[in-house]
Amino acid sequence: MTGFMVVLDSQIVILALPSIERGLDVSVEDGQWVLSAYMLAFGGLLLFGGRLADLRGRRQMFIVGTALFLVSSLLCGFAWSAAVLIGARVVQGVSAALMAPTSLAILMGMFPEGPERNKALAFWSGVGGIGATASLLIGGPITDTLGWAWIFFINVPVSVVMLVFAPILFPESRGRSGRRAYDPAGALTSTVGLMLLIGAIVLAPAKGWLSGPALGMLLGSAVLLGLFVLVESRAVAPLVPLQTFRSRLFVGGNLAMSLFAAITVGMSIAVTAYAQQVLGYTPLQFGLGMVAMTVMAVVGSYVGQAGLTKIGFRPVVATAAVAMGVGVFLLSQVTVHGTYFADLFPGLLMFGLGLGAGPVAAVAATLSAVDQEIAGVASGAANAGFQIGGALGAAVTSAIVVSNGGDSAEPARMTNGFGAGLTGDLVIAVGCLSVALVLLRPKQPAPGQDRDPGNGEVATQL
Structure with missing residues (x-):
């Protein structure tokens, strides 16, 4: 449920913005x-939240994050000005950075x-993928019928349920080390560096x-993230042990997660705009049209978790990238006088299948390569990758759409821009396929080493 709500809140605002x-x-x-305020706070603080x-x-910080999420959601819904709403979204992003990892x-x-952990991870990731599609499914109807404030109020009952049952269902756990070393220099450089990058x-x-602003932020991010690496290499108790990045599965899983997020957010922006601006759909009509993708995401998550235990990470990630690539290719063929079943339905089906399966395998690959001691910060890294990828997907797709006439008032030019943006998502899907084939390939176990029966992979080094 947490993964569902966190991803839902990062996407549902898109339809309600007007x-x-x-x-x-x-x-x-x-x-x-x-x-953007939610995205900056969420993505920037994920590593520190996990630490x-x-x-x-973990249970204690989950409860703190959930309580903060409840309060900030109420404040978002009752916001009386843009400044109040943006400030509340920052707090909501901070709470999500505690909850997700x-x-x-x-x-x-x-x-x-x-196998049991892989199934659980697949379920968690699958629910998050469903959240990404459900935001498009329910965001429009809620906004049209109840008003935009209710996209935030729906978080309240869910948060209350989680606060009631978390102390009962979740055992308390933390890293095995009894020493509390927070690595403030690492936390500061990584947090501000990630915020500048996403910004x-x-x-x-x-x-x-x-x-000037974009270049300045990129330069500042590069300097701070470089300092982060230097700090971590010398820290007695680093925020993220640098040897973690020597794992091919950890790096490949994070890259795949980022690219899946980029494709998903980019596709959402282009298809949402095409459906409403060219086809003339209301948010409610568009939301109902996304049922097909949501259903296929559920099917894909089930297929993905079954595939993990039988064939391993790489085939599942690669197949998902192909499915999403085929989906955006079909969607890129949209026409100015298109219809739902001719121009959107086939592509949404294929895309949903890949969206359900891909993140399942990517997050399982990432976390299979780390020790339980740093599970929180590793989970934060996986979620940070998703946020960075989503921001990059939005930026790249928006730039392609605008440069190809997507901001025009003429339907034909707008359609051309949206098709070009979706073609750009196809290129990202090809990149994701390449990551799967190169970085997620299994390594034969050394003599005397057993292959993990749960995923068919051995944690490999770069």
């Missing part, structure tokens, strides 16, 4: 910060390594990649 801008009388540019969970207790680390601790990606479509 209503928010009208309701609070804000410009389109200021309205975009309702989406807090490892050191202070802790819930995943708790899950890892509850199941032994092997630059978010800012670039509006200001330009070569603009």
Whole structure:
């Protein structure tokens, strides 16, 4: 449920933005910060949130994050100005940065390594993938019938249920080391560095990649992340042990997760705009049209978790990348006088299948390569990869769409821009396939070493 809500809240605002801008009388540019503020806080604090969970207790930090998520969701819904809403979204992002890695680390601790853990990870990731599609499914109907505030109010009952049952269902767990070393230098450099990186990606479509603000943020991010590596190489108790990045599965799984996020967010932006601006769909009609993709994402998550235990990470990630690539290719053929069943339905079916299966295998590959001692921060890294990928996908797709006439008032030019943006997503899907084939290939076990029967893979080094 946590994975579902966290991903849902990062996506559901997309459909409600026009209503928010009208309701609070804000410009389109200021309205975009309702989406970006959450993304910046969430993505920037994930590593530190995961580290807090490892050191202070995963159940404890999960409860703190959930309580903060409840309060911030209420504040978002009752916001009386854009400034209040953006501030509440920052707090909501902070709470999500505590909830997401802790819930995943708790899950890892509850199941032994092997098939059972893979199934649990697949379920967690699959539910998150469903959340990404459900945001498009329910966001429109909620906004049209109840008003934009209710996209935040729906978090409240779910948060209450999680607060009631978390102390009962979740055992307390933390890293085995009894020493609480927070690595403040590593936390500061990674947090600000990631925030600047995501901020630059978010800012670039509006200001330009070569603009002073975007270049400044990119340069600052590069310096801080470089300092982070230096700090971690010398820290007695580093935030993220650098040897973790020598694992091919950890690196490959994170890259695949980022690329899956980029394809998903890019596709969502282009298809949402095409359906509403060219085909004339209301948010409610478009949301109902996304049922097909949501159903296929459920099927894909089931197929993905079954495939993990039988054929391993690489075939599942590669197949999912192909399915999503075929999906965006079909969607890129949209026409100015298109219809739902001719232009959208086939592509949504294929895309949903890949979306359900791909992140399942990517997150399982990432976490299979780390020790339980750093499960929280490793989960944070996986979630940070998703946020960075999503921001990059939004920036790249938006830039392609606009440069090809997607911001025009003429339907034919708009359609051409949306098709070009979806073709760009196809290129990202090819990159994801390459990552799967190169980095997620299994390594034959050394003499005397047993292959993990749960996933058919051995954690390999770069």
